[in-house]
Amino acid sequence: MARLIVSLSGLTDDSLPRGAAFAAALDARGVPLSQLYRPGAWTGQADPPLVDWLRGRRGRGDAIVLHGFDHSAGPARVGRRAEFAALPRHEAGLRLRAARRTLGAVGLRTDLFVPPRWIASTGTVDALREQGFTMYADENGVHRLDGPGSVRARVLGFRASGDRRPVADDARAAEAWRCRLLVAETVRVARRDGVVRINVRAKDLRRSARVDAALAAIDAALAAGATPVTYRLPTTTPARAA
Template identity: 80%
Template structure:
């Protein structure tokens, strides 16, 4: 395990940003800055990198100085015949094919001065071959639907990712219920000293109720004593000390 005590942790990630959705993302990030919470920025370079002068890329580079972590979130979610369902780019890839995509993604990142050894697969699903390729290429962490896993040493934490990825996208009367459920689930995990993982998508930022619920859940976690961190985990050596 890389968590050796009962102090709760809070990880907030943001995914799916583009140049067009950047103003909403920047507003959400500023709200987290005011609360002392750094973001884990889930970024897929094949779809969004664009030119080096892209406003999103410039913003991501600037956010590194504020403690945000860049997390590779696949390469091109829409490409390839091996997808399992929508955007599950790495769900069924064998090691060799996963390795090729990871190298291409890293080259694209490097071209715009972004680097990372952290990985979250699209739809939070990674094949065994992908995990092997990540380890082979020196990634230190990957997170899936049910946990956060070290790749530079032993250890993982079972903790479900929370957010608004539900059938029907929370339309109508179900939306307030889902927002309340997020806040209640976060409070329950923090009281047990667990790791809270909240993921907010760019499309969620269009809905004030979802933004409000996410911020309320974050405030609840902080008020209950959770320590805000990112997916940039301590080194395996430091975690074992």
């Protein structure tokens, strides 16, 4: 049976209204969100609106997924390298502990992990196991850490199109093509009884065409019989490759 995972990443207090509107559209469809959240931006002064909103979403079946700790430049990020892409086990463990302490301070808990840019070093995976995480997901699949099991499923989204708003005619055509491709890829995976993984970033929500395409892809997956789940999906039974 096909499964559908919709994740939302990069939300901030400023982008929260758009994120809340997208979440409401999923609520109307009975689709829970996997909220990819990095706690490093929290200052400890007061609970920001995003944290309050995430806590309020828990009763709707959403899953909080740790999405790194601090994406800013520093020893763990050289150039465009992702935060957990090359960390050794010890350093990854320190960052994971710090992230969990910060989450706990605002009443949030998780044992799910998605690394920034979907890239995790071997040391990071070892540290995740040591700290009792049960799942991590990378670019090409979802992997259990508390036992055997892995699902091959590629992340679908808009990252390849870049972050600048298209202005030229050919850029607009490329953007429209990417939106169509998301729907087509979703249908292909769902019809093969695979796991459809759609990730929407906060910056995507600024473009109505991308929001419409994401919702159209979600509707197509549901119409094809996909069951909406979060990153807590069981992976003990291998799914057909997407």
